[in-house]
Amino acid sequence: MSKLKSITTPPSQEELSNRLEKLRILMAQQNLDYYISFDPVNIYYLTNFANYVHERPFILVIPNAGIPKMMVPLLEKVHVETRARCELDYMSYYEFPAPEGKNWYDYYSTLIEDDARVGIESAMPIGIAEKTPGKKIVTDIIEEVRLIKSDYEIGRTIHACRVVNKGHKVLLKVCRPGVLEFAIYQETTGAMIKKIIADLPNANMIVTRVVGAVWPPKISHDPHKVPTIFQEMEDGGPHVSIVSGQIDGYGVEVERTFFLGFIPEKAKSPFEVMLEARALAYELAKPGIIMSEIDKAVRKLITNRGYGDYIIHRTGHGLGITGHEAPYIAEGYDRKLEPGMVVSIEPGIYIPGIGGFRHSDSVLITDDGNMKLTRAPEELDDVIISL
Amino acid sequence: MSKLKSITTPPSQEELSNRLEKLRILMAQQNLDYYISFDPVNIYYLTNFANYVHERPFILVIPNAGIPKMMVPLLEKVHVETRARCELDYMSYYEFPAPEGKNWYDYYSTLIEDDARVGIESAMPIGIAEKTPGKKIVTDIIEEVRLIKSDYEIGRTIHACRVVNKGHKVLLKVCRPGVLEFAIYQETTGAMIKKIIADLPNANMIVTRVVGAVWPPKISHDPHKVPTIFQEMEDGGPHVSIVSGQIDGYGVEVERTFFLGFIPEKAKSPFEVMLEARALAYELAKPGIIMSEIDKAVRKLITNRGYGDYIIHRTGHGLGITGHEAPYIAEGYDRKLEPGMVVSIEPGIYIPGIGGFRHSDSVLITDDGNMKLTRAPEELDDVIISL
Numbered sequence: 042m043s044k045l046k047s048i049t050t051p052p053s054q055e056e057l058s059n060r061l062e063k064l065r066i067l068m069a070q071q072n073l074d075y076y077i078s079f080d081p082v083n084i085y086y087l088t089n090f091a092n093y094v095h096e097r098p099f100i101l102v103i104p105n106a107g108i109p110k111m112m113v114p115l116l117e118k119v120h121v122e123t124r125a126r127c128e129l130d131y132m133s134y135y136e137f138p139a140p141e142g143k144n145w146y147d148y149y150s151t152l153i154e155d156d157a158r159v160g161i162e163s164a165m166p167i168g169i170a171e172k173t174p175g176k177k178i179v180t181d182i183i184e185e186v187r188l189i190k191s192d193y194e195i196g197r198t199i200h201a202c203r204v205v206n207k208g209h210k211v212l213l214k215v216c217r218p219g220v221l222e223f224a225i226y227q228e229t230t231g232a233m234i235k236k237i238i239a240d241l242p243n244a245n246m247i248v249t250r251v252v253g254a255v256w257p258p259k260i261s262h263d264p265h266k267v268p269t270i271f272q273e274m275e276d277g278g279p280h281v282s283i284v285s286g287q288i289d290g291y292g293v294e295v296e297r298t299f300f301l302g303f304i305p306e307k308a309k310s311p312f313e314v315m316l317e318a319r320a321l322a323y324e325l326a327k328p329g330i331i332m333s334e335i336d337k338a339v340r341k342l343i344t345n346r347g348y349g350d351y352i353i354h355r356t357g358h359g360l361g362i363t364g365h366e367a368p369y370i371a372e373g374y375d376r377k378l379e380p381g382m383v384v385s386i387e388p389g390i391y392i393p394g395i396g397g398f399r400h401s402d403s404v405l406i407t408d409d410g411n412m413k414l415t416r417a418p419e420e421l422d423d424v425i426i427s428l
Numbered sequence: 429m430s431k432l433k434s435i436t437t438p439p440s441q442e443e444l445s446n447r448l449e450k451l452r453i454l455m456a457q458q459n460l461d462y463y464i465s466f467d468p469v470n471i472y473y474l475t476n477f478a479n480y481v482h483e484r485p486f487i488l489v490i491p492n493a494g495i496p497k498m499m500v501p502l503l504e505k506v507h508v509e510t511r512a513r514c515e516l517d518y519m520s521y522y523e524f525p526a527p528e529g530k531n532w533y534d535y536y537s538t539l540i541e542d543d544a545r546v547g548i549e550s551a552m553p554i555g556i557a558e559k560t561p562g563k564k565i566v567t568d569i570i571e572e573v574r575l576i577k578s579d580y581e582i583g584r585t586i587h588a589c590r591v592v593n594k595g596h597k598v599l600l601k602v603c604r605p606g607v608l609e610f611a612i613y614q615e616t617t618g619a620m621i622k623k624i625i626a627d628l629p630n631a632n633m634i635v636t637r638v639v640g641a642v643w644p645p646k647i648s649h650d651p652h653k654v655p656t657i658f659q660e661m662e663d664g665g666p667h668v669s670i671v672s673g674q675i676d677g678y679g680v681e682v683e684r685t686f687f688l689g690f691i692p693e694k695a696k697s698p699f700e701v702m703l704e705a706r707a708l709a710y711e712l713a714k715p716g717i718i719m720s721e722i723d724k725a726v727r728k729l730i731t732n733r734g735y736g737d738y739i740i741h742r743t744g745h746g747l748g749i750t751g752h753e754a755p756y757i758a759e760g761y762d763r764k765l766e767p768g769m770v771v772s773i774e775p776g777i778y779i780p781g782i783g784g785f786r787h788s789d790s791v792l793i794t795d796d797g798n799m800k801l802t803r804a805p806e807e808l809d810d811v812i813i814s815l
Contacts, residue, residue, distance in 0.1 A: 095752045096745075096752060096753070096754075096756075115740055116651065116652050116740050116741050117652045119650050119652070119653050120650075120652045120653050120654065123653055123654075136741060136742050136758060136759070136760075137756070137758070138756055138758050138759070138760035138761045139758070139759060139760045140759045140760045141760065143760070144760065161554065162553075162554075162555075163553060163554055163555025163558075164553045164554075164555060165553065165554050166549075166550060166551045166552060166553060166554070167548065167549075167550060167551075167552050167553070167554050167557045167566055168549075168550025168551060168566065170554045171550075171566065179554055179555065179558065223625070238610070238657060242656070242657065242658055243656055244657075245654075246654070246657075247654070263506050263507075264503065265503050265504045265506070265507045266506050266507050266510055267507065267510075267632075267633070267634070269629070269630055270625060270629065270631075270633075271629055333527075353502055353503050354503050354523060355523050358483075365482045365483060366483070367483075369483075369524070369525055371523055371524070371525050371526070372523070372525070372526060372527045373523075373525035373526045373527045373528065373530070373531065374525045
């Protein structure tokens with residue numbers, strides 16, 4: 042890993058070629074003649090072109106050698122050409138639907154030989170898979186390549202973290218008792234969007250979205266109950282913040298448990314246990330450890346402290362060109378951490394009637410340990426906001 | 429069709445039961461014991477619960493009688509319960525990934541008998557389809573049900589149209605030569621969001637998004653080349669606007685070709701031909717006509733006027749709980765229009781060096797014709813904005 046620095050430039054052709062080459066090594070291991078990508082996330086990773094999935098399919102056909110071919114609706118060809126930054130051939134089709142013989146699948150079927158071995162994504166819709174010629178093998182090798190980040194990707198992730206750091210700073214300034222969710226959302230996302238525009242004037246808005254929200258104590262025990270826009274902030278806590286985003290294609294998050302004015306007595310112990318569990322996760326998160334072992338150790342610690350019934354999610358998940366992806370720091374995920382992985386570390390405790398306790402950061406696994414890329418107050422004294 | 433009025437309330441349990449009953453009629457026709465929905469759009473349609481697809485699957489298992497069962501990650505159960513407005517049973521699973529025997533597919537496989545006939549969506553990821561028990565039949569019967577709107581859906585669509593109408597009014601006020609794309613986006617979407625919050629304080633933001641943008645003459649010939657935020661508006665035209673949105677789950681659009689100060693001489697004829705093609709489409713868009721016939725007639729008219737080489741898309745597409753769905757007013761789509769369908773009507777002409785020409789409206793097919801639900805200036809005199 043070279044010296045870490047923030048990057049805001051689009052990927053070079055070389056960066057994208059390297060990704061393709063890594064994919065082709067995995068294709069060769071499985072004797073694949075082609076790999077087909079339909080998942081817009083994977084197409085973005087390989088080409089820098091982002092699309093919404095709708096009824097007009099975009100399909101990237103990657104032969105084991107030579108230039109990949111993108112099948113696109115005629116209407117979208119210039120859009121792809123504008124954003125893609127790798128060598129691509131195109132096969133454009135008329136429209137969807139189209140007169141007989143001119144539909145996308147009429148062209149698609151000519152691109153691949155019937156006896157070819159063709160890798161496809163597990164996310165591929167069955168309706169596309171059924172039209173895919175050749176002997177199909179479901180294998181998520183692009184996700185595999187995406188697990189380990191290049192220096193370029195790390196640089197983009199560092200930049201994305203600076204954006205959410207800024208958002209979180211604003212969030213802690215505006216979050217006061219009585220303030221509505223919507224005001225927090227507006228102020229926080231507004232600040233992040235301003236920074237994105239300043240830093241990345243040509244940002245691709247299809248892969249840019251920012252979120253800034255707080256779960257006040259009334260609902261913080263329930264981390265996936267989305268707050269309404271009129272949800273009011275309260276005295277005390279625990280409040281739990283989420284500031285996350287996909288910043289021109291790079292997903293990160295920073296989340297904090299904090300208190301307005303004071304910490305209720307009954308929140309003290311779970312907060313401390315959460316910090317302890319988190320410290321353990323950081324201590325363990327080094328290259329070579331099996332990820333499920335981290336989750337098991339964290340669960341054990343929380344259980345030993347008496348809060349085992351209040352664990353409702355894993356310790357962390359991967360980050361990359363999305364905000365939620367492999368690898369997973371979870372029981373059942375028996376893969377080793379490696380340098381260049383980026384993960385969230387966020388053990389949580391959720392107690393109905395008391396509230397939720399979770400800090401989350403975006404963390405790079407380095408050659409000998411880990412490095413937090415997001416920054417926000419952590420310790421109890423720093424997360425009790427004076428009013 | 430009853431009297432048309434704007435509706436902003438969530439769907440009643442009866443509305444959702446009716447949708448389910450329509451689905452079950454189609455299930456019976458295909459002798460399906462179960463239908464499985466994974467597509468978040470279809471799950472939203474049947475339950476009013478909206479989710480993002482990520483690595484933790486949500487799967488709706490619909491037996492041919494009795495209460496449907498939603499398989500959800502433990503973490504999300506309360507989220508589903510908060511939003512779903514139909515009767516549902518739940519099967520919640522531990523986490524993704526999970527220890528052996530506790531993964532989602534371990535539970536999923538117990539919900540369906542091996543000899544059952546099971547309908548699945550063509551959009552279902554092959555990785556989910558492979559874990560689906562029973563004899564699988566790919567059949568998009570929920571899309572089929574969605575084609576014809578209930579009075580409730582029409583009422584929600586009318587409300588959504590009022591939101592984009594407001595956005596478009598603001599857009600025409602702020603769009604002046606030299607103004608940047610970003611300012612137009614901010615003003616237009618800001619006005620729409622304000623209206624959404626006022627009208628629907630409990631709007632579900634997962635299915636709410638608004639867009640307000642203008643393709644200035646430099647790029648208006650290329651309708652799917654997304655403008656950058658620093659794109660500048662110009663004198664003259666054609667400028668082409670897009671104001672669209674999914675408003676608490678109902679997708680609509682209004683788009684206009686307009687001119688700032690004056691219309692360039694060479695834009696006059698294509699503008700008039702576009703209006704003529706559009707008038708023809710409205711004249712034809714009545715219950716009983718085969719949709720491809722409309723598209724063919726429109727293409728023929730444009731071709732006869734000398735602009736056949738400048739058609740790059742179909743005449744229209746369906747609208748509903750998304751902004752792009754079946755039915756399609758397109759060659760190759762040989763289904764009849766029916767009362768209760770909602771479609772865009774938007775024949776377009778795109779000439780490099782001159783620009784793009786397209787008006788789009790969200791249009792309800794009525795018992796004896798059609799009714800535009802969006803409203804914005806249409807005729808030449810009204811779309812030349814005085815400076």
